[in-house]
Amino acid sequence: MEGFLDPLVNACLICDQSSRNKGAAVATTVEKIEEVLELVRPAIQMDGGDVEFVDFDEAEGVVSLRLMGHCVGCPMSRATLKNGIEARLRVAVPEVRCVEAV
Numbered sequence: 001m002e003g004f005l006d007p008l009v010n011a012c013l014i015c016d017q018s019s020r021n022k023g024a025a026v027a028t029t030v031e032k033i034e035e036v037l038e039l040v041r042p043a044i045q046m047d048g049g050d051v052e053f054v055d056f057d058e059a060e061g062v063v064s065l066r067l068m069g070h071c072v073g074c075p076m077s078r079a080t081l082k083n084g085i086e087a088r089l090r091v092a093v094p095e096v097r098c099v100e101a102v
Contacts, residue, residue: 029096
């Protein structure tokens with residue numbers, strides 16, 4: 001698993017650049033979250049899984065995601081969620097404190 005999300009290390013820069021490219025003054029937190037998920041999704045899909053954004057609790061900083069496909073019941077899904085997705089989201093979107101599967 002190590003290294004499979006390495007291209008996302010600079011996800012915060014990518015989110016900022018894509019927001020500027022769209023002409024938006026500032027991307028909303030949810031837009032930034034969804035942009036990072038779009039970057040993570042191909043790596044997850046390579047293993048037959050997927051991830052869907054469900055909700056963001058602004059007060060708590062909690063992102064709720066639904067794991068799908070092979071991720072359901074996979075023993076590595078928690079590591080993917082915490083070490084992969086959550087780590088990238090926390091770098092790119094400072095408002096995010098943690099990620100949970102629903």
